[in-house]
Amino acid sequence: MNNPFRFYTRLNLTELLGKKAKNLSELLEGLRTVPGSSIYYHTHRFLQQHHFLSPEPPNDFAYWVSDVLQEERIGEQLAAVDIIQFEKIRDLRERFISIIEQYLKKKPPQREAIPGAEFYFMKSITSIIPTRYFANNLTEFVEAIKRVSIHSIYFHMFEARLRLEKKENDFSNWLENELKETELAGKITELDPYTQTLESLRQKIIYLLERK
Numbered sequence: 001m002n003n004p005f006r007f008y009t010r011l012n013l014t015e016l017l018g019k020k021a022k023n024l025s026e027l028l029e030g031l032r033t034v035p036g037s038s039i040y041y042h043t044h045r046f047l048q049q050h051h052f053l054s055p056e057p058p059n060d061f062a063y064w065v066s067d068v069l070q071e072e073r074i075g076e077q078l079a080a081v082d083i084i085q086f087e088k089i090r091d092l093r094e095r096f097i098s099i100i101e102q103y104l105k106k107k108p109p110q111r112e113a114i115p116g117a118e119f120y121f122m123k124s125i126t127s128i129i130p131t132r133y134f135a136n137n138l139t140e141f142v143e144a145i146k147r148v149s150i151h152s153i154y155f156h157m158f159e160a161r162l163r164l165e166k167k168e169n170d171f172s173n174w175l176e177n178e179l180k181e182t183e184l185a186g187k188i189t190e191l192d193p194y195t196q197t198l199e200s201l202r203q204k205i206i207y208l209l210e211r212k
Contacts, residue, residue: 002178003174003178004134004135004136005134005135005141005144005170005171005174005178006130006131006133006134007130007131007133007134007135007144007148007152007156008128008129008130008131008152008155008156009128009129009131009148009149009151009152009155010126010127010128010129010151010152010154010155010159011126011127011129011151012124012125012126012127013124013125013127014041014122014123014124014125015122015123015124015125016120016121016122017034017035017038017120017121017122017123019033019034019120019121020118020119020120020121021113021118021119021121022112022113022118022119023069023110023111023112023113024065024069024071024074024100024103024104024110025104025110026119027061027064027065027100027119028097028100028101028104030119030121031061031093031096031097031100032097034121034123035123036089036090036093037123037124037125038121038122038123039089039092039093039096040089040123040124041122041123041124042059042060042061042121042122043059043060043061043083043092044083044158045060058078058079058080058081058083059078059079059081059083060119061078061096061119062075062076062078062079062081063075063079064113064119065078066078066079068113068117068119069111069112069113070111071111073103074099074100074103077099077103078096078099078100081095081096081099083194084192084193084194087161126159128155131148131149131152133147133148133152137179138175138179138181138209138212141175141209142206142209142210145202145205145206145209146202146206150198150199150202153198153201153202153205154198155170156169156170156171157169157170157171157193157201158193160173168185168189169188169189171185171188171205172185172186172188172189173185175188181212184208184209184212187208188205188208191204191205
């Protein structure tokens with residue numbers, strides 16, 4: 001094995017960007033100007049902070065627009081954005097921008113958040129740390145999957161695919177390119193990581209690997 005799989009994990013710090021929005025126009029301006037790491041944070045925050053729960057709020061933008069501004073119609077549109085369909089943060093950003101732009105073109109009266117309930121833009125500062133786990137073959141790979149933390153699962157399934165703008169997650173990429181396990185790699189790629197807990201996702205990956 002020339003390229004064993006090395007498992008990594010991640011540590012996150014959250015940083016306030018000093019930018020906030022009290023209405024849809026200001027939210028739109030923020031979406032246009034904040035760094036991609038902020039878009040990532042506000043669409044994945046729940047997954048990062050609640051590892052053992054199924055994700056409820058689809059993204060922070062939809063939650064704030066619906067619950068704070070009480071703009072339920074556009075809130076539903078923002079909530080309906082299927083994050084898993086996007087391979088690049090900039091494309092995800094453009095989708096949110098487009099939804100709000102189209103809504104504001106109709107010149108609806110804009111509601112404003114009360115003081116203290118504004119939308120505060122944040123971003124994640126991520127440190128990537130190698131773990132002691134690596135794999136040279138399928139047997140070692142499945143044993144490592146059982147042992148690594150859910151933070152490692154998150155990094156290889158989420159970070160690699162969207163934040164790092166890869167078409168596949170790290171697991172599928174290695175299985176296909178190093179072990180030539182194309183069918184198995186495809187089955188893992190097809191898993192929807194956004195509709196289940198990270199522990200459930202781990203168990204489904206293990207199931208697919210052990211059935212091989």
